[in-house]
Amino acid sequence: MAFALLADFVVVVHFLFILFVVAGGFLALRNVRWTCLHVPAAVWGVLMEWTGWICPLTPLENRLRRLGGGPAYGSDFVERYIVSLIYPEALTRNEQVLLGLAVLVINGGIYGWLAVRMWSSRGRDGREVALKK
Numbered sequence: 001m002a003f004a005l006l007a008d009f010v011v012v013v014h015f016l017f018i019l020f021v022v023a024g025g026f027l028a029l030r031n032v033r034w035t036c037l038h039v040p041a042a043v044w045g046v047l048m049e050w051t052g053w054i055c056p057l058t059p060l061e062n063r064l065r066r067l068g069g070g071p072a073y074g075s076d077f078v079e080r081y082i083v084s085l086i087y088p089e090a091l092t093r094n095e096q097v098l099l100g101l102a103v104l105v106i107n108g109g110i111y112g113w114l115a116v117r118m119w120s121s122r123g124r125d126g127r128e129v130a131l132k133k
Helices: 002-023 025-030 032-051 057-067 077-086 093-120
Strands: none
Touching: 002 032, 002 057, 002 077, 002 093, 025 032, 025 093, 032 093
16 A cells, blocks of 8 residues: 555656656746756756656656555546556657657747846846846
8 A cells, every 4th residue: 555655656746747847947937046957857858758768757656556566557536647647558759759849849938038038137238137027
């Protein structure tokens, strides 16, 4: 029972990490410090998709499931909704590459907008100018 709960926890963490990879750039719009965490996470996510590597969270979840008595996928929320989003059955290699490209496009747009916003907040002499509300 404990291993099954840990496996569910790993799936939730995996799902939240994927959300952070895809949309974590929006946090950088609120506070630039998020870029220190988000950029490496986004690079990792793109590498996972483009290279076909297996995220370490996947074997961890599988091991925990086995230790808990096997893949007893029931009808609970985590297994029914989150697992199928993270591990779609018919995901092809081309679709993985497109997912990685989508992460790049989404976050490239966010960070491009952030760069323009930061650049436009500077005065002609390069010093910061207070943003007007």
